[in-house]
Amino acid sequence: MGLKGKLIGxxxxxxxxxxxxxxxxxxxxxxPNIAPNVLNHFEIHEGETIKVGSIVSWKFNQGGNEILFKxxxxxxxxxxxxxxxxxxxxxxxxxxxxFIVITSSEHQWTTVTLQYEKKTEDTPExxxxxxxxxxxxxxxxxxxxxx
Numbered sequence: 700m701g702l703k704g705k706l707i708g709x710x711x712x713x714x715x716x717x718x719x720x721x722x723x724x725x726x727x728x729x730x731p732n733i734a735p736n737v738l739n740h741f742e743i744h745e746g747e748t749i750k751v752g753s754i755v756s757w758k759f760n761q762g763g764n765e766i767l768f769k770x771x772x773x774x775x776x777x778x779x780x781x782x783x784x785x786x787x788x789x790x791x792x793x794x795x796x797x798f799i800v801i802t803s804s805e806h807q808w809t810t811v812t813l814q815y816e817k818k819t820e821d822t823p824e825x826x827x828x829x830x831x832x833x834x835x836x837x838x839x840x841x842x843x844x845x846x
């Protein structure tokens with residue numbers, strides 16, 4: 700059994716993938732208000748916005764448990780509407796040696812990719828987390844469609 704894995708989930712969004720990317724890239728501090736059942740907290744620790752080198756933290760709800768990510772933004776591709784976040788702290792690193800989250804959007808689709816290395820073969824695949832992140836994207840879409 701391999702310890703490295705990749706999970707990819709995509710959802711079709713009526714508001715356009717570019718709109719989802721714009722919220723994540725330029726207004727991530729609004730996401731806890733947009734998706735309070737998914738995201739409890741967002742904070743920028745270093746940097747002013749989501750730029751390469753910015754350090755941010757997120758607190759998610761997963762089945763009644765709080766998941767904390769502290770990330771450094773590794774890359775932002777405005778043309779491809781993609782952001783790569785490397786987890787550098789938080790309780791996700793209790794189960795995984797490395798964890799990267801990639802958000803990308805194109806046309807009517809938004810995609811979340813999780814790349815990870817489990818500490819042991821018994822560590823579960825982060826399927827529930829992928830579902831939580833996709834639900835957050837659906838909440839962002841609903842918010843944008845109300846406007």
